[in-house]
Amino acid sequence: MLKGKKVIALGERDGIQGGAIAACARAAGAEVVLEKTYCFV
Amino acid sequence: MVAAHEVDQTLAADVLLENLAAKMTAAMALRALLAGEGIDPGSVDYVIGSGEEAVGDRYQRGGGNLAKAVAEQAGCVGATGVDVKGFCCGPIHALAIAGSLVASGVFSRVAVIGGCALAKLGMKYQGHLRHGQPILEDTLVGVALLVEGDDGQSPRLRLDPIGRHTVAAGSSQKAIVEALVRDPLRALGWAFRDVDKYATELHNPELTEPSGSGDVPLLNYKVIGSLAALAREIAPAEVPGFARAHGLPGFSPTQGHIASAIPFLAHALDGLRSGRYRRTLFLAKGSLFLGRMTQMADGISMILERNE
Amino acid sequence: MAQQHDREDVVVLLGTPTEDASRLYAMTVTTGDPSWAGALAGVALELPVYHVTEEAVRAEIAPSDYDEHLALMAMAMDVDAIGEAVRGVREG
Numbered sequence: 001m002l003k004g005k006k007v008i009a010l011g012e013r014d015g016i017q018g019g020a021i022a023a024c025a026r027a028a029g030a031e032v033v034l035e036k037t038y039c040f041v
Numbered sequence: 042m043v044a045a046h047e048v049d050q051t052l053a054a055d056v057l058l059e060n061l062a063a064k065m066t067a068a069m070a071l072r073a074l075l076a077g078e079g080i081d082p083g084s085v086d087y088v089i090g091s092g093e094e095a096v097g098d099r100y101q102r103g104g105g106n107l108a109k110a111v112a113e114q115a116g117c118v119g120a121t122g123v124d125v126k127g128f129c130c131g132p133i134h135a136l137a138i139a140g141s142l143v144a145s146g147v148f149s150r151v152a153v154i155g156g157c158a159l160a161k162l163g164m165k166y167q168g169h170l171r172h173g174q175p176i177l178e179d180t181l182v183g184v185a186l187l188v189e190g191d192d193g194q195s196p197r198l199r200l201d202p203i204g205r206h207t208v209a210a211g212s213s214q215k216a217i218v219e220a221l222v223r224d225p226l227r228a229l230g231w232a233f234r235d236v237d238k239y240a241t242e243l244h245n246p247e248l249t250e251p252s253g254s255g256d257v258p259l260l261n262y263k264v265i266g267s268l269a270a271l272a273r274e275i276a277p278a279e280v281p282g283f284a285r286a287h288g289l290p291g292f293s294p295t296q297g298h299i300a301s302a303i304p305f306l307a308h309a310l311d312g313l314r315s316g317r318y319r320r321t322l323f324l325a326k327g328s329l330f331l332g333r334m335t336q337m338a339d340g341i342s343m344i345l346e347r348n349e
Numbered sequence: 350m351a352q353q354h355d356r357e358d359v360v361v362l363l364g365t366p367t368e369d370a371s372r373l374y375a376m377t378v379t380t381g382d383p384s385w386a387g388a389l390a391g392v393a394l395e396l397p398v399y400h401v402t403e404e405a406v407r408a409e410i411a412p413s414d415y416d417e418h419l420a421l422m423a424m425a426m427d428v429d430a431i432g433e434a435v436r437g438v439r440e441g
Contacts, residue, residue, distance in 0.1 A: 001360065001399075002409045008361045008396070010374055011212070013328050013338045014242065014257055014264075015426065016364030019212025020418040021401050025362060028409045033359070037212070037336060039328035040254035040370065041129075041244045041296040215421040255367035260425060267424035277424060 003029035011037045049099045056095075063094040063156030064107055066183030068114035071154050074185040075115065085187075086148035088112040088122035091135035091155045093298050096124075111154050120152075128327030129242075129301040131155070132184070133341045136323075139188040140198040140343075151188045157181035158297045168252025177248050180294040184303055196313035197348050202228040204324070204342030212337065218268050221324055221342045229344075233269035236344075237318040239287055240305035241265075242326065244296045261324075262288030301325040306345075313347045320346045361398040362406065366422070368430040371400055375438035400435045402428045 007025040009032055011018035018037040025032050042061075045052035067090070075082050090108030097104035108122025125135040132155050139151040163176040170176070191197060204225040210216040226233065239262065246256035266283035269275045275283055293300035302323040312318035324342040329335050361378045365371040378396045399406050402423050407415060 001405060004358075005360050006358045008359060008378070009364070010361060010378075011364035012366055012370070013326065013330075014260055015366030015370075016214065016401055016419060016422050017212035017338065018364065019336055020214065021362050021364050023212070024401065024410045024414045024418050027411055027414045030360075035336065037328075037330050037338070037364075039331060040366075041242055041249065041257050041300070213418050215417060218421065250369075253367065253369035253373045255370065260366055263425040264421065267421050270424065271421065280424065 005030045006033045007031065008034045009036065011035075013037055013039050014041070046098070051095070051097055051099045051102050059159040060094050060096050060107065062159045062181060063092050064110050064114065065156070066181055067092070067107070067111045067154040067156035067185065068183075070156075070183035070185035071111060071115040071117075071152055074152075074187060078187070080150075080187070082116035083119045085112070085117040085120045085150050085152050087139075087142065087150075088117060088120050088152045088154060089135040089139055090122060090124035091127075091131035091153055091298060092124070093126075093128060093131065093158060094156065107156070108154060111156070112152075117152070127298075127339060127341075128329055128331070129296075129298050130325035130327035130339055130341050131298045132186075132301070132303050133323055133325040133343055136186065136188070136198065137200070137203050137341065137343060139186075140200050143188050143190055144200055149189065153186040153188065155184045155298050155303070157183055157299075158295070161295050161297055164296065165248060165252045165254075169248075172251045174251060178295050182293075182295065182299045184299050186306065191348070194314075194348055196310050196345050199229075199344040199346060204340070206326070206338065206340035208337070214264065215268070215271075217338075217340060218264055221340050222265055222322070223268060223272070225322075225342060225344065231320070233265065233272070233274050234283070234287070236287060236320050236322045238289060238305070238309065238312075238321045239265060240289060240302040240309065240321065240323045242296075242301055243289060243291045243293045243304045244300045245291045245293055248294065249291075256291065258289060258291035259284060301327075309345055313345065316347065318347065319349075320344065359396055361396050363398065363400045363435065364422075365400070365431070366426050368427060368434045371431045372434040372438060374398075375400075375435045379438055398435060398439055400428075400431050402426070403432045403435065 009021035018035040022032040042054040042058040088108040105124035202225040204221040241261035262284035266280035326340040
């Protein structure tokens, strides 16, 4: 479900950050089209 | 409040009001600190600002040094100042710099100050109103800290080591917490449990839960506990207990640079003096990505220990 | 962005730390922003959304990547409740 897909990575600073999701997605063969980290506090 | 300029948006009335509020709350805190400790304001050498406000005009929007305006307001005639900018981890960065200036003999008495954030009043009001609650974020806060040489009694700032979320640690929570907590502890030969209390983000969950943001202090403590479990220092089942024993309930009525670890400082100083605590670790994080110049966050940690 | 790319190719991965936040963000990218005001208010994007800690996602991530980027948070967060919340929105 990731290989060849376009991923929108929505992370949270104190959770799993956007960059971490993006790194995993890319390594799994996806293209990351949007990477964002939110700040909940 | 009146705008200071016809067209310059950085001098609009609301901006000036925000900056004035930050200045005066910081000045109130500094005055109260100096008066309470019986310290001559004129003996302060340097004031470091650590807030998130932006003082400037359209050609220099973040020019800063609100610290000097605060020094002037508080009667610190022997000081100049500077602002250290780091989103919510500004104050701990400022504390590290203040400690370094004193330890190296550059200055003897350095104040770190931070004023309120008018912009953050009612920040999460949508969640509160949706749950039939009043707008709960209704507090303006100012803080002032004083750093001086080791007097043999007062709690000590450790400058060896300081935890840093480096660029290399990137966005991996594990690498970040290792850099901020595990590495400084390892350098001192301490276990995770050797720190009596960790102070992290301390925003009151009663304000964040209605908008779905959860209990951020508790999450941060569980992350530290989980790292201790990965290091086989405790069992995974002991993580919630670790969070309770070594963590704190969130009690800051607002978020921001003051809510990030700093609310525990006064309590830590009391506890470290009385012997209730021997070692505390202050860990602050900043959401640099909000300024769109990087995708990264930042973090810095410092140890405050009993003077033995 | 969802208009730019063919919807079938796009998947949203969340890193939100709580059940509530995960449900909120999942709903935002499917049925439309449920909060009072947001850029996506009322826009039904209907994008497939997963939390990055769900089994279906984990199965495609190399163990070394999982260990470095996800394992620690998976211990600290309530991944079961989070997964259920996102699955509920995705399949509901």
